[in-house]
Amino acid sequence: MNPAEPNTLSIREVAPDDSAAVARLSGELGYPQSVETIRASIEALSRRTDHPVFVARLSGEVAGWIEVSLTHHLVAEMRTEIGGLVVASTVRSRGIGGQLVAQAELWAVARGVNIILVRSRIAREDAHRFYRSAGYAHIKTSAVFTKKIDDSGANSPTAVSE
Numbered sequence: 001m002n003p004a005e006p007n008t009l010s011i012r013e014v015a016p017d018d019s020a021a022v023a024r025l026s027g028e029l030g031y032p033q034s035v036e037t038i039r040a041s042i043e044a045l046s047r048r049t050d051h052p053v054f055v056a057r058l059s060g061e062v063a064g065w066i067e068v069s070l071t072h073h074l075v076a077e078m079r080t081e082i083g084g085l086v087v088a089s090t091v092r093s094r095g096i097g098g099q100l101v102a103q104a105e106l107w108a109v110a111r112g113v114n115i116i117l118v119r120s121r122i123a124r125e126d127a128h129r130f131y132r133s134a135g136y137a138h139i140k141t142s143a144v145f146t147k148k149i150d151d152s153g154a155n156s157p158t159a160v161s162e
Contacts, residue, residue: 021062080108
């Protein structure tokens with residue numbers, strides 16, 4: 001931390017120069033990524049208006065980040081979704097996560113959205129307590145599925161003629 005700015009907290013949108021700190025924190029969250037991969041993601045997301053990433057800087061150093069996005073589904077209202085939130089383990093329980101969530105909520109309200117959803121792994125009990133204390137309700141437990149696909153047409157559905 002920068003001794004010239006003791007305990008000064010600020011929140012702003014992420015910048016490519018934050019890539020190393022964001023990558024380090026992503027590893028703490030359990031999603032290790034290279035600095036290059038994070039930089040490319042930051043650059044791509046910075047061109048979008050519906051998917052910001054905010055960083056919390058404590059004493060001039062990145063101490064946490066939150067990623068949010070607008071989500072549209074056919075059968076549900078538009079909502080904001082928290083895609084990730086992490087605060088450095090060395091500075092947790094100082095209100096930084098709460099301030100990042102508050103920033104995400106302000107961002108959502110400024111876009112006319114009043115629902116925020118966050119998904120959290122079953123094992124992250126500390127995170128569950130954090131979200132409950134911030135006013136979030138546990139509404140369901142889900143299974144999550146993924147499939148890697150390619151453009152070769154393998155496993156493509158068969159065309160159906162009418």
